[in-house]
Amino acid sequence: MIKFNEIKYERINYDKTIMLVNNLLEQLVNCNDFSEYLELVKRINSIQNHIEEMYDYADIRNMRDESDIFFKNEIEHWNSIKVKFDSLFLPFYTELSNSKFKEKLEKYLPSNFFKIIEYQSKTTSDDISSLAKQENELKMDYRNLNKTKIEFEGEERTIGYISGFFSNKDRDTRKKAHDTINDFYYGKQNEYDNILFELITIRNQIAKKLGFNNYVEYSLYKLKRIGYDYEDIRKFRTNITNYIIPICKLMSDWQKEELNLDELKYYDTIFFSEMPQSKISGIELLNELKNSFKDVDNQLSILFNNMVDNDYIDLVQRENKVNFSITNYLTESCIPVITGNYKNNYLDVQTTTHEMGHSFQKYCASIKDKEYIVSPLLKYPTMEIAEMFSYSMELIMMKHLENIFNEEDYKKYCFMKIYNLLGNLPYICLVDEFQEIIYSNKNLKIEDIRKTWIELVKKYHLEKSNSGHINLDEGGYFYRQSHIYLDPFYYIDYALSYFGAFSIWNESDKDLVIFKEVGSVASYYSFKELINKYNMPNPFDKKTVEEVSTKLKKELESKRLVRR
Numbered sequence: 001m002i003k004f005n006e007i008k009y010e011r012i013n014y015d016k017t018i019m020l021v022n023n024l025l026e027q028l029v030n031c032n033d034f035s036e037y038l039e040l041v042k043r044i045n046s047i048q049n050h051i052e053e054m055y056d057y058a059d060i061r062n063m064r065d066e067s068d069i070f071f072k073n074e075i076e077h078w079n080s081i082k083v084k085f086d087s088l089f090l091p092f093y094t095e096l097s098n099s100k101f102k103e104k105l106e107k108y109l110p111s112n113f114f115k116i117i118e119y120q121s122k123t124t125s126d127d128i129s130s131l132a133k134q135e136n137e138l139k140m141d142y143r144n145l146n147k148t149k150i151e152f153e154g155e156e157r158t159i160g161y162i163s164g165f166f167s168n169k170d171r172d173t174r175k176k177a178h179d180t181i182n183d184f185y186y187g188k189q190n191e192y193d194n195i196l197f198e199l200i201t202i203r204n205q206i207a208k209k210l211g212f213n214n215y216v217e218y219s220l221y222k223l224k225r226i227g228y229d230y231e232d233i234r235k236f237r238t239n240i241t242n243y244i245i246p247i248c249k250l251m252s253d254w255q256k257e258e259l260n261l262d263e264l265k266y267y268d269t270i271f272f273s274e275m276p277q278s279k280i281s282g283i284e285l286l287n288e289l290k291n292s293f294k295d296v297d298n299q300l301s302i303l304f305n306n307m308v309d310n311d312y313i314d315l316v317q318r319e320n321k322v323n324f325s326i327t328n329y330l331t332e333s334c335i336p337v338i339t340g341n342y343k344n345n346y347l348d349v350q351t352t353t354h355e356m357g358h359s360f361q362k363y364c365a366s367i368k369d370k371e372y373i374v375s376p377l378l379k380y381p382t383m384e385i386a387e388m389f390s391y392s393m394e395l396i397m398m399k400h401l402e403n404i405f406n407e408e409d410y411k412k413y414c415f416m417k418i419y420n421l422l423g424n425l426p427y428i429c430l431v432d433e434f435q436e437i438i439y440s441n442k443n444l445k446i447e448d449i450r451k452t453w454i455e456l457v458k459k460y461h462l463e464k465s466n467s468g469h470i471n472l473d474e475g476g477y478f479y480r481q482s483h484i485y486l487d488p489f490y491y492i493d494y495a496l497s498y499f500g501a502f503s504i505w506n507e508s509d510k511d512l513v514i515f516k517e518v519g520s521v522a523s524y525y526s527f528k529e530l531i532n533k534y535n536m537p538n539p540f541d542k543k544t545v546e547e548v549s550t551k552l553k554k555e556l557e558s559k560r561l562v563r564r
């Protein structure tokens with residue numbers, strides 16, 4: 001495996017590409033021999049793969065070191081032209097959909113492909129490129145605003161650094177960290193409100209230009225929600241309200257008991273007074289995790305070792321790095337890449353296993369993909385499928401982390417794993433419903449945005465984290481939720497994916513057979529097709545959610561630390 005930094009990068013010339021693609025396309029349209037036709041399809045596909053790989057490579061280098069001017073310029077260039085590159089291939093998709101060889105083609109292209117291009121062509125057009133550019137600029141404004149350094153204990157600090165103190169065992173320190181951040185958001189209320197309001201306006205314009213009623217409808221196509229819609233998602237949110245919120249109330253009671261408090265405040269963002277601590281961190285953690293992965297599966301272990309040793313995993317904390325974690329997949333090299341910024345707390349273990357779930361899924365798929373011509377449109381499974389593998393890997397790995405913690409902390413880690421998954425569900429639904437409302441309100445005024453949030457906080461019983469500071473009382477909690485600004489409507493996918501993740505985990509006791517089997521074809525099916533094919537729990541179904549909730553509640557109770 002070549003070292004990550006040694007991958008050759010080049011900026012791709014748009015004018016040359018368009019000439020080349022149009023020429024190949026012309027040959028394709030006029031081709032009457034199937035094997036020649038197939039060769040042309042492969043050639044166009046490999047041009048696409050090259051574009052994707054270069055784009056991703058620049059993006060990853062930029063995420064890993066935002067002070068690197070070369071890749072900063074490259075990604076700015078890409079952001080201004082990627083939409084144009086994407087729409088360049090629309091006539092190619094049209095040709096494939098209407099191909100005289102369509103029946104034969106279906107043996108070489110995964111079945112989901114044609115459905116995906118139908119969805120893709122509804123959301124891609126040259127007509128929206130100037131609006132998309134404006135959207136990107138607003139997203140950049142949001143990112144820059146979040147990079148503001150704030151004074152904390154006499155030093156200029158980032159939001160990411162300060163939020164590290166949210167899990168501090170000292171209540172006053174936690175309060176100080178929360179207050180610093182809330183004060184900051186409150187001071188920038190107008191700016192955060194304005195950016196979101198403008199984003200909603202522009203996104204709805206994009207949707208209208210493409211023939212949708214609003215961005216909510218557009219989001220179903222953008223996120224390839226094939227076979228289900230907002231009707232189903234609403235059902236899902238109701239299921240969470242009915243079956244998960246009662247468990248969350250119980251969890252709050254346990255938390256009060258554990259922390260010995262009469263009332264929980266917005267700064268009580270810990271469960272145990274001493275949160276679990278891993279024995280090691282940083283690069284040592286990565287090296288020790290090699291043993292954990294080796295415990296589980298040989299292929300998984302080889303992949304992890306290779307990725308660590310050749311810098312395809314870059315998680316160690318540094319300045320000038322992004323504040324989130326992500327797995328990318330290089331479409332030419334066929335290798336997953338993990339980028340993130342360790343926080344030096346117990347969540348680093350979780351982050352690594354999560355991203356490794358994504359990476360191992362892609363690894364399994366890369367083997368299967370050799371049997372097909374796989375378009376970059378199928379580079380990742382749709383999100384509610386993709387996250388099944390990351391969450392199931394977090395859960396599968398739980399049993400193999402005793403080397404990372406001391407005994408008590410290990411038990412706490414396992415408890416927190418289930419606790420966090422369950423505890424997040426109502427909040428995820430809140431974010432989703434918030435977006436559905438603000439994007440579908442035709443006469444939305446800027447002041448409606450925070451009002452909507454406040455109302456939903458009550459509905460989902462999240463007053464604890466959303467009141468007590470003026471920023472929270474005025475509905476400004478969501479400023480920190482980057483998905484709302486950067487990836488609208490992609491948040492509910494986490495919640496939808498949990499149910500598949502639980503079933504992969506349940507069936508992975510001995511080995512990773514199910515993980516590998518489903519993972520290798522995860523991009524080839526839509527969400528509903530996949531869960532039907534592999535008999536996985538359907539989150540839109542009331543009974544299923546009820547059953548899964550009961551099991552998880554038991555799991556949580558069994559992992560609860562008994563105190564004397």
Ligand SMILES: [Zn+2]
Binds near residue numbers: 358
């Ligand atoms: Zn993920």
